[in-house]
Amino acid sequence: MRIVYLEEERVSDFVSYCKKHRLEVDDSYLYDFDLREFEVSDENPTYLALNQQDEIIGTASLVMDDYHKRGKRARFRIFHSEIVDIQCYQQLLRAVLKHTTCLDKVFLFIPVVNKKLIEMIEGLNFYVERYAFLLVREDLEVPEVDLPECYELRTFRQGQDEENWRKVRNASFSTLKGSETPLTTEGVTKLLTDEDYLEGGMMVLFHQEKPVGVIRGADDEYDGAPIMNIGPVAILPEYQGRGLGRSLLRASLRFAKEKGYKQTILSVNGENERAQALYIQEGFKQVEAVVCYQYIL
Numbered sequence: 112m113r114i115v116y117l118e119e120e121r122v123s124d125f126v127s128y129c130k131k132h133r134l135e136v137d138d139s140y141l142y143d144f145d146l147r148e149f150e151v152s153d154e155n156p157t158y159l160a161l162n163q164q165d166e167i168i169g170t171a172s173l174v175m176d177d178y179h180k181r182g183k184r185a186r187f188r189i190f191h192s193e194i195v196d197i198q199c200y201q202q203l204l205r206a207v208l209k210h211t212t213c214l215d216k217v218f219l220f221i222p223v224v225n226k227k228l229i230e231m232i233e234g235l236n237f238y239v240e241r242y243a244f245l246l247v248r249e250d251l252e253v254p255e256v257d258l259p260e261c262y263e264l265r266t267f268r269q270g271q272d273e274e275n276w277r278k279v280r281n282a283s284f285s286t287l288k289g290s291e292t293p294l295t296t297e298g299v300t301k302l303l304t305d306e307d308y309l310e311g312g313m314m315v316l317f318h319q320e321k322p323v324g325v326i327r328g329a330d331d332e333y334d335g336a337p338i339m340n341i342g343p344v345a346i347l348p349e350y351q352g353r354g355l356g357r358s359l360l361r362a363s364l365r366f367a368k369e370k371g372y373k374q375t376i377l378s379v380n381g382e383n384e385r386a387q388a389l390y391i392q393e394g395f396k397q398v399e400a401v402v403c404y405q406y407i408l
Contacts, residue, residue: 112168114202117157121167122149125157128167132191136228137220137401140174140188142332144306156210160192160199168193171203173210173217182292185211187219191228200231204406211408218405229402237404241288242381246395247333250373253364258316259353262323264362267313273299275315275322283345287380289403307331307340312366316346316359323350326359328366333376339367341377344386356386360393 117125126146133141149155154176160169169192173185192199211217218240221228258264267276276299284290302308307329316324324346331340341363346355367375377395379386391397 112199112202113161114206115159115161116206117151117159117170117172119151121159122151124167125149125159125170125172128170129189132189132193135222135225136189136191137222139220140186153210155188156207157188158203158206160203169199169203171207173207175210175214178292178294178298180214183213183215185214185217187217190219190232192231195227195231197231197234200235204235208408214408216405216407218403220401220403223400223402229404232404235406237406240403240405243289243401243403244379244381244387244397245399245401246377246379246390247338247398248364248375248390248393248395250368251394253361253368256358256362256365258355258358261319262355262358263317264359265315265317266311267303267315269303272315272322276313276325279315279322279325279347280343280345282347284343288382289380302327305329309339309370312339312363314359314362314366316355318350323347324355324359326363328363328370328375331376333374336374337372338374338376339363339370339372341367341375344377357389357393360389364393 126149129141129146151157154174155172156175157170157172159167162168171190172188174188175185179185190200190203192203208217220243221232256264273296277294277296281293302313309328309330312328314326315322326344327342329340331338341360344356344359346359364375377390379390
């Protein structure tokens with residue numbers, strides 16, 4: 112076995128490997144459109160483990176974009192080996208960590224059912240940071256959206272609401288593990304050009320012209336079928352506890368029905384028990400659980 116840096120001529124082999132194994136790992140950065148746009152760069156340091164036949168038997172690839180680097184961390188796009196051998200993982204980790212000199216940690220999510228990978232990761236001195244849960248709602252009836260007086264929910268206005276979105280999202284998530292890094296205005300603009308963007312799916316809640324909440328519905332796929340992904344759902348801290356999150360959620364669910372989606376999906380941080388309770392009350396059911404492991408540099 113040898114460990115090599117991913118070169119341009121082997122990107123298609125790497126993509127094929129990711130598609131082959133993405134159901135075994137967290138696939139957040141392994142969707143078809145992500146892999147189509149993948150390119151060898153400093154933002155995507157990637158190593159391959161090759162056997163004697165020069166076939167890929169493992170890989171470690173980091174996401175080191177501006178958002179993650181501002182939080183002084185990197186997320187694994189994929190960390191996986193076809194051979195259950197701690198030495199393979201050790202060599203891949205050692206190679207990819209050469210690109211993380213200015214960071215504080217690297218992290219990855221693993222489905223809790225993948226016991227073998229969890230055993231390997233814990234053997235490398237990764238530690239549990241948090242849990243997250245994936246919830247799905249079937250095509251059920253959606254109650255009316257009931258907003259209090261002086262509140263108005265508007266479709267996101269490109270060129271006007273970027274700063275509103277940024278402020279609400281950042282204030283709402285400032286203390287939530289894994290989401291503390293502030294989103295930039297440029298990051299909000301990128302949401303409008305992502306392949307999963309749905310026209311009208313981004314909404315901003317105003318209270319007497321003050322932006323107090325945001326929600327986004329995006330195109331996604333689950334179990335081979337179209338589904339709308341809801342997130343973020345964010346309310347300014349001083350406005351929480353007034354039922355506004357429920358109203359935002361119902362508005363997004365109604366938007367999904369209008370677009371013809373039979374299911375909606377969302378992810379919730381395991382620490383956010385209040386949000387979990389809200390989603391279950393509104394008809395969502397947990398379908399998956401993942402654990403976030405971190406490696407302190």
